[in-house]
Amino acid sequence: MEPAVLLVRxxxxxxxxxxxxxxxxxxxxxxxxxxGVLVLAFVTAVFGGVTRDVLIGAVPPVSVASWHNLALxxxxxxxxxxxxxxxxxxxxxxxxxxxxxxxxxxxAGTQKALDYGxxxxxAAVLGIISGIGGGxxxxxxxxxxxxxxRADIYAVAALAGALVVVAxxxxxxxxxxxxxxxxxxxxxxxxxxLYRGWRLPVVTSRDP
Amino acid sequence: MEPAVLLVRxxxxxxxxxxxxxxxxxxxxxxxxxxGVLVLAFVTAVFGGVTRDVLIGAVPPVSVASWHNLALxxxxxxxxxxxxxxxxxxxxxxxxxxxxxxxxxxxAGTQKALDYGxxxxxAAVLGIISGIGGGxxxxxxxxxxxxxxRADIYAVAALAGALVVVAxxxxxxxxxxxxxxxxxxxxxxxxxxLYRGWRLPVVTSRDP
Amino acid sequence: MEPAVLLVRxxxxxxxxxxxxxxxxxxxxxxxxxxGVLVLAFVTAVFGGVTRDVLIGAVPPVSVASWHNLALxxxxxxxxxxxxxxxxxxxxxxxxxxxxxxxxxxxAGTQKALDYGxxxxxAAVLGIISGIGGGxxxxxxxxxxxxxxRADIYAVAALAGALVVVAxxxxxxxxxxxxxxxxxxxxxxxxxxLYRGWRLPVVTSRDP
Numbered sequence: 001m002e003p004a005v006l007l008v009r010x011x012x013x014x015x016x017x018x019x020x021x022x023x024x025x026x027x028x029x030x031x032x033x034x035x036g037v038l039v040l041a042f043v044t045a046v047f048g049g050v051t052r053d054v055l056i057g058a059v060p061p062v063s064v065a066s067w068h069n070l071a072l073x074x075x076x077x078x079x080x081x082x083x084x085x086x087x088x089x090x091x092x093x094x095x096x097x098x099x100x101x102x103x104x105x106x107x108a109g110t111q112k113a114l115d116y117g118x119x120x121x122x123a124a125v126l127g128i129i130s131g132i133g134g135g136x137x138x139x140x141x142x143x144x145x146x147x148x149x150r151a152d153i154y155a156v157a158a159l160a161g162a163l164v165v166v167a168x169x170x171x172x173x174x175x176x177x178x179x180x181x182x183x184x185x186x187x188x189x190x191x192x193x194l195y196r197g198w199r200l201p202v203v204t205s206r207d208p
Numbered sequence: 209m210e211p212a213v214l215l216v217r218x219x220x221x222x223x224x225x226x227x228x229x230x231x232x233x234x235x236x237x238x239x240x241x242x243x244g245v246l247v248l249a250f251v252t253a254v255f256g257g258v259t260r261d262v263l264i265g266a267v268p269p270v271s272v273a274s275w276h277n278l279a280l281x282x283x284x285x286x287x288x289x290x291x292x293x294x295x296x297x298x299x300x301x302x303x304x305x306x307x308x309x310x311x312x313x314x315x316a317g318t319q320k321a322l323d324y325g326x327x328x329x330x331a332a333v334l335g336i337i338s339g340i341g342g343g344x345x346x347x348x349x350x351x352x353x354x355x356x357x358r359a360d361i362y363a364v365a366a367l368a369g370a371l372v373v374v375a376x377x378x379x380x381x382x383x384x385x386x387x388x389x390x391x392x393x394x395x396x397x398x399x400x401x402l403y404r405g406w407r408l409p410v411v412t413s414r415d416p
Numbered sequence: 417m418e419p420a421v422l423l424v425r426x427x428x429x430x431x432x433x434x435x436x437x438x439x440x441x442x443x444x445x446x447x448x449x450x451x452g453v454l455v456l457a458f459v460t461a462v463f464g465g466v467t468r469d470v471l472i473g474a475v476p477p478v479s480v481a482s483w484h485n486l487a488l489x490x491x492x493x494x495x496x497x498x499x500x501x502x503x504x505x506x507x508x509x510x511x512x513x514x515x516x517x518x519x520x521x522x523x524a525g526t527q528k529a530l531d532y533g534x535x536x537x538x539a540a541v542l543g544i545i546s547g548i549g550g551g552x553x554x555x556x557x558x559x560x561x562x563x564x565x566r567a568d569i570y571a572v573a574a575l576a577g578a579l580v581v582v583a584x585x586x587x588x589x590x591x592x593x594x595x596x597x598x599x600x601x602x603x604x605x606x607x608x609x610l611y612r613g614w615r616l617p618v619v620t621s622r623d624p
Contacts, residue, residue: 027565033616035572036565042541050471055258057267059473060534067537084619118268121275125250136349141552143561145351149235149244156243200241203292263466265475326476329483333458344557353559357443357452364451408449411500 011104011179012049012062016069018101019134020045020076021087027077028084030142040138041077042070048133052109052126056116095194096187099157103186106131106158107179110165120166127162128155131186153193153200161186219312219387220257220270224277226309227342228253228284229295235285236292238350248346249285250278256341260317260334264324303402304395307365311394314339314366315387318373328374335370336363339394361401361408369394427520427595428465428478432485434517435550436461436492437503443493444500446558456554457493458486464549468525468542472532511610512603515573519602522547522574523595526581536582543578544571547602569609569616577602 023044027037046063053061063069080087109130113123132148132155139146148154161182168178192198231252235245254271261269271277288295317338321331340356340363347354356362369390376386400406439460443453462479469477479485496503525546529539548564548571555562564570577598584594608614 028619030561031618032565033618035575035616039571040565054262054470055268055272060471064471064534064538064542067535070537070541081619118272119275121278122272125278126272140348140556141562141565143351143559145238146349149240149248149349153243155247159243200243202239202241203236203289262470263476263480326480327483329486330480333486334480348556351559353446354557357448357456357557361451363455367451408451410447410449411444411497
């Protein structure tokens with residue numbers, strides 16, 4: 001495999017695991033049984049990437065053509081199910097890894113869309129979909145308005161990572177360094193939102 | 209471009225803008241931040257058409273292969289975000305444009321499905337999906353039972369527009385006139401439901 | 417048609433009808449109008465199979481390329497709408513048929529994925545998706561957490577049926593007998609969950 005392909009694949013594995021953990025943790029919290037937890041872990045982990053692959057015509061999607069992501073998501077789900085209390089105490093690390101997964105998926109998704117010849121604005125959108133798709137479905141399946149739509153610079157962080165890839169690709173910079181920069185920027189923005197309260201504008205009513 | 213293709217594309221742009229406005233308006237109402245509003249505007253605008261394209265094998269879908277619909281949805285979302293109070297006062301016009309968007313998408317979706325060799329009953333269904341898909345996802349993402357499933361001759365109006373296209377196509381009538389007739393019928397039925405209270409039957413319990 | 421293909425198609429028709437009934441019954445219960453009921457019947461009946469077909473690249477999906485499943489779902493929806501009280505009294509039979517539909521879809525979906533050259537773990541997952549997809553969307557559209565995620569050995573029963581197909585296919589056994597065995601096992605597990613209270617483990621807090 002070429003280095004760029006290898007990098008994307010490696011980042012994909014990390015992101016898959018992290019999102020599977022977030023899905024499984026929510027499933028346990030909602031009192032789902034073991035299999036429900038595993039389903040939610042898998043769906044959260046692969047939905048964004050599968051949607052991207054279907055939309056760019058890369059069918060069957062990576063997560064369907066190979067069983068690796070399934071095995072990874074199931075392993076993550078089993079770990080969360082077994083060591084539930086541990087993951088409860090790891091709230092902060094989980095938020096960090098969730099930010100990392102977001103950046104990783106957004107960057108890898110944008111790169112893959114560009115590789116398939118998609119124009120750059122839509123490649124960035126496909127990167128965002130890769131990053132936020134899993135979390136959106138996780139939230140819809142547990143009947144809450146998706147976090148990503150509510151606030152806290154989530155999708156914007158994914159967009160920032162995606163645009164780094166777009167710009168780096170246009171400038172002909174080495175993909176590995178560009179991908180790393182994209183992930184770092186995404187994680188940075190997300191952490192600033194979490195710990196410094198960075199926000200995007202909201203329409204506020206000023207009726208007396 | 210041929211006239212028929214040009215017409216479908218033109219109607220598509222109007223429908224995209226109108227549905228983006230409806231998604232953005234709901235996002236603002238739910239207190240979402242700017243980016244959440246834009247995401248909801250884009251998803252509402254393109255989900256129906258993207259689903260249709262994936263199902264008929266037209267991949268990547270128009271809204272992915274080109275960035276025009278993205279730009280249009282973002283512009284609509286920014287307008288709603290900026291001139292929120294104006295759109296609030298425009299409740300009635302928005303309902304009218306929503307009906308127009310519904311008719312436009314249903315008609316254009318049916319025509320495209322027929323062009324791809326889909327049989328007529330499923331072409332009508334794909335027209336309905338094109339018309340109501342975006343609104344369904346908009347409602348699911350904000351955790352309400354989709355309007356279209358609850359009442360008020362919404363999907364039926366889309367079906368009527370779709371059937372006009374099917375019949376016109378079978379009779380070999382000029383596509384432009386047929387499309388116009390389909391949109392007009394759909395808008396008419398929807399407005400009758402809104403202002404005259406036309407309803408479909410509901411199962412009512414008659415237990416004493 | 418070969419016997420195996422014919423069998424899959426036949427099972428598909430039964431499953432389609434049964435799931436359409438379950439969607440329509442929920443729609444009536446929620447006070448939807450006739451068309452909403454038909455939409456929910458159709459979506460519940462075909463969503464799992466359509467998702468499977470899109471993911472394995474069998475586009476347009478069977479339920480789009482042919483209008484048979486549409487007609488069947490509409491017929492089921494009309495029957496439920498007309499004879500609503502009868503179906504109310506048939507709660508137990510409906511649960512049985514729902515279990516049968518689950519098994520049928522899981523088995524047929526796994527077989528089709530294998531036929532398309534998908535590796536066996538993902539073929540089993542695609543079988544599960546075929547079986548539980550429609551019910552998940554039905555529940556999401558009526559804003560409840562999908563039954564399948566909450567409990568009661570539902571997806572696990574589908575998995576068991578799928579694995580019978582995988583094992584039988586690997587062993588070269590006759591497809592018809594294997595499919596029948598898969599459906600029977602799935603129905604058996606589901607009925608044990610319903611009437612004997614078989615459960616999967618749940619994480620329970622033991623804080624004093």
